[in-house]
Amino acid sequence: MEPGAQILQRMAGFTATLRDNGFAIGLAEAGDGARVLASPLAARPARLRQAFRALFCSDAAQWQKFDELFAAYWLGHGIRQMAKLSGTTRKPGPRSLRQFAEAGQGTPEAAESPRSDGAIDNPADRRGRSEGASRHEALDRTDFRHISNPEALEAAHAAASRLASVLRTRLTRRHQAGTRGRRLDIRHTIRRSISRGGTPLDLVWRRRRTQPLKLVVLLDASGSMSLYTPVFTRFIHGVLRAFQQSDAFLFHTRLVQIADALRDRDPQRAIDRMSLLAEGVGGGTRIGECLAQFRQWHASRVLTSRTVLMIVSDGYDTGAPGTLGDAMAALHKRCRRIVWLNPMIGWAGYEPVARGMQEALPHVDLFAPAHNLASLQRLEPYFARL
Amino acid sequence: MTRDEIADRLAAVGYIADQDLATALILMDMLGRPLLIEGNAGVGKTEIAKALADVHATNLIRLQCYEGLDQSSALYEWNYQRQLLAIKAREGGDADEIEAAIFSERYLLARPLLAAIRQATAPVLLIDEIDRADAEFEAFLLELLSDFQVSIPELGTIVARAVPRVVLTSNGTRELSDALRRRCLYHHLDYPTREREVRIILVRVPGISVALAQQVAGMIAALRREELSKTPGVAETLDWARALLGFGVTDIASDPETTFDTLPCVLKTHEDRARITREVSARLVAREA
Numbered sequence: 001m002e003p004g005a006q007i008l009q010r011m012a013g014f015t016a017t018l019r020d021n022g023f024a025i026g027l028a029e030a031g032d033g034a035r036v037l038a039s040p041l042a043a044r045p046a047r048l049r050q051a052f053r054a055l056f057c058s059d060a061a062q063w064q065k066f067d068e069l070f071a072a073y074w075l076g077h078g079i080r081q082m083a084k085l086s087g088t089t090r091k092p093g094p095r096s097l098r099q100f101a102e103a104g105q106g107t108p109e110a111a112e113s114p115r116s117d118g119a120i121d122n123p124a125d126r127r128g129r130s131e132g133a134s135r136h137e138a139l140d141r142t143d144f145r146h147i148s149n150p151e152a153l154e155a156a157h158a159a160a161s162r163l164a165s166v167l168r169t170r171l172t173r174r175h176q177a178g179t180r181g182r183r184l185d186i187r188h189t190i191r192r193s194i195s196r197g198g199t200p201l202d203l204v205w206r207r208r209r210t211q212p213l214k215l216v217v218l219l220d221a222s223g224s225m226s227l228y229t230p231v232f233t234r235f236i237h238g239v240l241r242a243f244q245q246s247d248a249f250l251f252h253t254r255l256v257q258i259a260d261a262l263r264d265r266d267p268q269r270a271i272d273r274m275s276l277l278a279e280g281v282g283g284g285t286r287i288g289e290c291l292a293q294f295r296q297w298h299a300s301r302v303l304t305s306r307t308v309l310m311i312v313s314d315g316y317d318t319g320a321p322g323t324l325g326d327a328m329a330a331l332h333k334r335c336r337r338i339v340w341l342n343p344m345i346g347w348a349g350y351e352p353v354a355r356g357m358q359e360a361l362p363h364v365d366l367f368a369p370a371h372n373l374a375s376l377q378r379l380e381p382y383f384a385r386l
Numbered sequence: 387m388t389r390d391e392i393a394d395r396l397a398a399v400g401y402i403a404d405q406d407l408a409t410a411l412i413l414m415d416m417l418g419r420p421l422l423i424e425g426n427a428g429v430g431k432t433e434i435a436k437a438l439a440d441v442h443a444t445n446l447i448r449l450q451c452y453e454g455l456d457q458s459s460a461l462y463e464w465n466y467q468r469q470l471l472a473i474k475a476r477e478g479g480d481a482d483e484i485e486a487a488i489f490s491e492r493y494l495l496a497r498p499l500l501a502a503i504r505q506a507t508a509p510v511l512l513i514d515e516i517d518r519a520d521a522e523f524e525a526f527l528l529e530l531l532s533d534f535q536v537s538i539p540e541l542g543t544i545v546a547r548a549v550p551r552v553v554l555t556s557n558g559t560r561e562l563s564d565a566l567r568r569r570c571l572y573h574h575l576d577y578p579t580r581e582r583e584v585r586i587i588l589v590r591v592p593g594i595s596v597a598l599a600q601q602v603a604g605m606i607a608a609l610r611r612e613e614l615s616k617t618p619g620v621a622e623t624l625d626w627a628r629a630l631l632g633f634g635v636t637d638i639a640s641d642p643e644t645t646f647d648t649l650p651c652v653l654k655t656h657e658d659r660a661r662i663t664r665e666v667s668a669r670l671v672a673r674e675a
Contacts, residue, residue: 024564032417039416040388047389047409054410055417058567060424060558063574187458190466194488198470245561296613301558 011037014073015056021069023056045075182207213336213383214245216302218294220313222252222285228343228371232312233271235376237262247302250274251290257298285316287356288323295330307335308383312370314344317356325359332363339379340364346371387412392441401430401437402578402585410573411438420531420552422516422567425575428619431555434575435512438551445509447550449498451519457526461536462500465493489540503534503546511550517560528566578620580607586620591627601638602627604674605645609652614661618652626651642668 015030032055036042041051049070057063188204196202217236221229236248240262248259264270303309309331317324332338340360344350346369352361361367366382369375387395393408403411414421423431439446449460469488476484496504502511516524530536534546554570556562578586583603587594606623618626629648630638638645646667653659662670 024568026568029568032419035417036413041409041412050406050409051413053406054413054421054571054573057572057574058564058570059572060574063572187466190470191464194464194466194469194473198473304559
């Protein structure tokens with residue numbers, strides 16, 4: 001059975017819908033989709049769904065939401081739910097099948113928009129880098145709480161993301177420094193010697209391979225931290241852009257992954273998207289429960305022996321006692337270092353007496369202030385040493 | 387082969403597949419794409435490849451990935467020792483002749499990937515735990531998986547005689563590249579449902595009664611709901627079923643002592659052992675059996 005032109009058009013609409021929902025589907029996949037349509041697998045909707053699912057999905061999250069998208073598009077129900085699912089798109093989700101088809105034609109434009117944003121973004125970045133050293137000096141020591149006018153906040157944001165880049169370059173330079181090897185690589189030396197008739201003239205050395213560190217940030221977005229959240233959001237945005245391997249989560253009463261939202265190249269849009277995720281900001285913080293959740297669902301995937309876990313929080317935990325300590329002990333075993341940044345250390349007369357802070361401290365490798373830019377910059381040597 | 391046929395044939399070699407998986411396996415043949423299987427440890431990812439090789443009556447070639455895996459241990463390497471011996475033995479001979487001799491197939495050590503594309507009948511190539519290999523190796527693998535040819539500078543290009551069926555597994559310890567994901571079909575394997583687990587036990591543990599298999603599957607399902615630090619997989623289920631059978635247990639409920647004593651087959655960390663105490667075990671038995 002050859003699929004007709006109409007069905008192929010519907011198919012194109014479906015792939016466009018999937019792309020809008022964050023699926024990476026290239027021409028080859030779309031072509032294979034058409035082949036599946038022409039095969040006996042297309043005889044029953046349930047089989048077609050299974051086949052498309054295997055073909056178009058590429059990770060567990062897509063695997064989870066595929067069925068609803070399929071049902072909404074091909075079987076024509078659950079459309080409202082789909083609009084909710086398409087939270088990854090910038091525009092509000094289309095409401096009817098016809099609009100989905102139209103949205104399909106609009107994709108190239110949508111795909112281009114981040115690139116054009118980046119072009120606008122870059123010159124601004126460069127400007128920021130070449131000027132303003134003196135202005136930074138003044139800002140350096142200002143507590144983030146006292147930064148109120150938007151321009152100053154913007155400057156603080158830019159400085160924070162620049163600092164994140166510095167951290168990265170430090171680490172990679174270290175990676176390149178170990179050029180000269182310590183031990184002889186016998187295997188490769190003998191292999192090279194073949195071309196010299198078996199006399200090992202060209203020696204090959206083996207050097208320790210170093211890799212850049214991975215940074216995972218957990219940001220407390222509770223009410224008590226609200227004055228600091230905007231700056232750190234911007235900081236994390238810079239970190240995600242600078243580090244090849246990084247991840248970020250936000251927690252208040254529950255834990256939300258924000259890395260995907262923050263990877264948006266336009267910082268303002270990234271932060272807007274993140275604030276949508278951060279609903280519930282201002283309630284009490286259950287740091288312990290959130291960390292336990294992080295440990296159970298994300299730690300095995302996100303944390304490696306080369307990971308630095310950075311927790312930004314004031315340590316005011318309103319959850320059950322004990323949970324925080326247990327979670328921290330478990331997390332400490334799974335990663336290389338835990339850095340706890342507490343903005344309140346910068347306050348005059350602060351002592352880490354909050355119960356949560358007391359529970360966490362034994363498992364923290366570096367407990368440092370993070371109330372102004374200077375304190376963030378002081379982290380640099382620590383990270384460079386790791 | 388239709389979907390039900392492939393499911394039946396997998397069952398005949400001892401692998402109980404759900405319909406999703408059977409569909410994915412059909413697509414593998416139809417579209418010639420590799421299949422990427424993700425899922426928790428112990429859900430039977432590797433077993434799929436073994437069963438697939440049995441179904442198609444071909445060889446299973448396995449490449450276990452690890453950090454630092456490079457081309458010389460994955461693709462090919464020259465047998466240097468023999469090459470050196472050959473050079474010494476023919477010292478004074480014609481240089482061209484020696485060169486032709488020592489860079490011939492005789493001195494080539496085929497590693498799994500090269501072996502897989504040189505087979506006359508398409509084998510099943512299992513690339514296990516691809517997430518453990520480095521990102522560079524992944525990029526190299528991607529190239530191999532799209533062309534199925536390898537170029538060896540001294541010998542020339544070797545094109546696959548038959549395109550192998552490729553199964554990749556990942557535990558998600560590292561994010562895989564989008565390019566690799568897109569190249570592959572994807573299947574997410576979960577812990578089996580209770581019914582499927584009963585069928586798996588019945589197929590893999592000969593001599594077990596249906597009632598005991600159901601009890602075992604029920605207990606394992608209950609244990610998976612507990613927040614254990616290491617959730618038991620299918621292999622643990624089968625070990626435990628065999629242990630119970632070996633101790634002559636026919637009904638878990640009537641023998642809670644042996645049930646508890648055999649739990650080390652399932653609980654593999656000190657923490658989990660401490661959590662599932664004799665009392666907890668007895669309670670689970672009472673509820674599930």
